[in-house]
Amino acid sequence: MTQPASRRAFAAPSVRALLAQAGAFPLTLIAVWLLARAGVPARLPISWECVALVQGAFAALLAWGFRLAIWWRAIELVFPTAVLLARGFELPPGVFLALFVLFLLIYWSTFRTQVPYYPSGRAARDAVAGVLPTDRPLAIADVGSGLGGLVLDLARRRPDSQVDGIELAPLPWFASRLRGKLSGSRARFLRADYEAVNFGHYDVVFAYLSPAAMAGLWRKAESEMRPGSILLSYEFDIPGRMPDRRIVTTNSKKILFLWQF
DSSP states (O other): OOOOHHHHHHHSHHHHHHHHHHHHHHHHHHHHHHHHHTTHHHHSOOOHHHHHHHHHHHHHHHHHHTTOOHHHHHHHHHHHHHHHHHHHHTOOHHHHHHHHHHHHHHSTTHHHHOOOOOOOHHHHHHHHHHHSOOSSOOEEEEETOTTSHHHHHHHHHOTTSEEEEEEOSHHHHHHHHHHHHHHTOOOEEEESOGGGSOGGGOSEEEEOOOGGGHHHHHHHHHHHOOTTOEEEEESOOOTTOOOSEEEEOTTTOOEEEEEEO
16 A cells, blocks of 8 residues: 555655754744743753754654664754854855755765665675685675775676675765776676665675664565575674674674675
């Protein structure tokens, strides 16, 4: 059954984050009014900085009630104070517009997917390379490939295989594609939403997403991946789905989870 438009809109994390700030505003007014009635300002003056902290605390509490990811709650907490500090710098409006465009290009779909940018690092690359089958060429996909470090590394280590990076955000995708061109790599970088990519085309799918995306990732993998293929997730487990292997990576001590189909 199709959900009502209002429910679909509320399901978007960005909408819930906006509602959290909006809902915190009257709560902040009430809190300041109660403090004034109690005579607190006479003993301890309430500054705009204090008001911003109260607004942020209420917004973070509402974000928790809306079941937003922990990093959304952190944004809600610091957002009013950040706005207050930014006003104090008296920066030209063009600076804010440029920053907005830059963040939009980097975090293109984060507001919808709840998947921020997580660089995987050397430990993850070594762990992934260590679990890849060596008896045949592979088709490998890194979904949410960011700046392409893992994709370029695997393409160098496994010249017999085809390694694809799937990235939706324009700036990381462009940077990774440029890195591939400059290095002469055979890796491919596709600008696409991984949800629209058929996992059945790959022998190995690697993901470093976020807890909020794991249930959806499993549903897609379970419905599309071929027998004998492998799903890898760095750091984030899939609730209710026991992995076939847990590989503790060197240095970082984070875990690479492996599911065999």
